[in-house]
Amino acid sequence: MNQWEYLTQFLEANKSATDSMNFAMEEEELASYSPQLLMPELNRLGAKGWELVHMEPVFVGKNEDILMHEGGGSRRWTNKYFCVFKRPA
Numbered sequence: 001m002n003q004w005e006y007l008t009q010f011l012e013a014n015k016s017a018t019d020s021m022n023f024a025m026e027e028e029e030l031a032s033y034s035p036q037l038l039m040p041e042l043n044r045l046g047a048k049g050w051e052l053v054h055m056e057p058v059f060v061g062k063n064e065d066i067l068m069h070e071g072g073g074s075r076r077w078t079n080k081y082f083c084v085f086k087r088p089a
Contacts, residue, residue, distance in 0.1 A: 003089040007050055010060055013037040013079045033079035050085035058082045 015032045030036050042052060057078045059067035066082065 004086045005089045007045075007085040007087075009083050009085070010058070010064065011038050011041055011081045011083050013081070035081070038081065045085060049087040051087060052083060053086050054082075054084040056082050 013033050013035050015030065015034075015037055045052075058080055059076065059078055060080050061067065
């Protein structure tokens with residue numbers, strides 16, 4: 001039976017706050033909060049054996065708590081993602 005270890009992280013897509021400022025897909029410049037800006041970090045974790053198994057946009061509070069949407073039709077924008085990774089233990 002396979003044994004796994006898990007890693008959870010909040011990742012933020014922000015061109016001005018990452019080392020991926022010069023990262024571009026197919027020679028096109030990416031928007032300031034494009035999810036593709038996460039790719040260098042995802043690739044770095046993948047090189048360490050971590051496989052992304054879940055990714056969800058979230059609103060993160062100052063205590064790293066997560067705001068859940070309860071309906072009502074209100075909408076908000078976010079560039080933060082809750083990510084779950086796994087790799088063989």
